[in-house]
Amino acid sequence: MPIYKLEAFPRTVQLRNNTAVEFRPMVPGDKDKLLEFFLQVPEDDRYFLKDDVTSPKIIEGWASHLDYDRALPVLAWSEGRVVGDAVLVRSRTGARAHNGEVRVVVHPDWRNRGLGSALIRQLCDIAADAELDKVIMEAVADREVEAITAAERLGFLRSAVLPEYYSDQRGRKHDLVVMVLPLGKWYEWWTY
Numbered sequence: 001m002p003i004y005k006l007e008a009f010p011r012t013v014q015l016r017n018n019t020a021v022e023f024r025p026m027v028p029g030d031k032d033k034l035l036e037f038f039l040q041v042p043e044d045d046r047y048f049l050k051d052d053v054t055s056p057k058i059i060e061g062w063a064s065h066l067d068y069d070r071a072l073p074v075l076a077w078s079e080g081r082v083v084g085d086a087v088l089v090r091s092r093t094g095a096r097a098h099n100g101e102v103r104v105v106v107h108p109d110w111r112n113r114g115l116g117s118a119l120i121r122q123l124c125d126i127a128a129d130a131e132l133d134k135v136i137m138e139a140v141a142d143r144e145v146e147a148i149t150a151a152e153r154l155g156f157l158r159s160a161v162l163p164e165y166y167s168d169q170r171g172r173k174h175d176l177v178v179m180v181l182p183l184g185k186w187y188e189w190w191t192y
Contacts (some may be wrong), residue, residue, distance in 0.1 A: 003069040003090070003130050011122070013076075016114040021083060023122055026073040030082070031063035034075065037082035047169055048140050049105070051088060053116045074122060076106075076115060083110045088120035088127055088135075099132040106146070117150040125153065135183065140166055141175035148177055156181045 010024040026034065038046065038053035051058050062073070071093060076084030086104040091097055102123050107115045120137070127135050137156060139148050152158075156179040164175035 001140070003092075004072055004088075004126050004140060005129055006068070006126075009074075013118050013122075015118065019078070019113065022077045023119070025068060026075050027062070028063045030075060033080075033082045034063075034085065035059045037107060038087065039158065041105060044168070045105070045108075045143075048143065048166060049161075050103070050176075052107075063172050066071050070124065072123070074104065074119065074128065076110075076119060078110075083107045084115050084119050084132070086123055090132070091167065092129075100127045100128075100132045100135045102135050102137045104137075112146065116147060120151060120154055121168040124181060124183070134182055135181045137179040137181070139177045139179065141177045143174060144177075148179065151164060151179045151181075 006025060010022050012020050014020055033054060035054070035126050036065040038059070041053075045051055053059070062071075066073075070090060072088045072090075074086045075082050076086075084104070084106045086102065089101040089103065090099070090131075100123075104116050104119050106119075110149055124135050135156075135158075137147075137151055139151070141148070141161065148158075158177060159180040160178040160180070164173035166174040168174060
């Protein structure tokens with residue numbers, strides 16, 4: 001039996017500017033559109049991601065090894081283009097099986113419209129429905145201020161700051177902010 005209930009997909013979401021986007025889980029045939037999306041994300045933003053998302057081999061690997069119970073990628077679509085990518089990552093066994101991690105990337109032209117918040121909220125709703133205890137999100141302190149603010153509005157708490165955790169291409173140091181969203185009764189109270 002699957003961990004996550006996906007009956008709500010595809011789902012149309014209205015953004016702040018009344019633009020409609022469609023959310024749905026990634027399928028193997030989305031690999032070319034996903035690669036095209038990541039190639040449009042600024043190099044300075046991609047540098048901090050956990051994988052080389054401009055590598056066709058990486059995207060092909062994701063597309064050919066989809067396992068929604070371990071990593072649930074949800075894509076935001078508008079007019080046949082991917083405009084946002086979000087993933088809920090979860091270990092199925094061991095000490096971390098009760099937690100999920102959320103990762104979100106939004107196309108530069110689609111930022112500041114509420115798309116990132118809507119994607120985070122969608123994944124947190126799925127995680128809460130699956131009875132996970134917490135959702136964790138990592139952000140680069142000085143580069144992802146809007147994402148941190150959006151996460152805090154959704155109820156995430158700053159759990160830790162790791163000073164000078166990252167080094168950018170120029171050797172400058174950046175802090176890592178670890179955000180945690182308790183689910184269960186806290187999430188139900190906070191969001192509804």
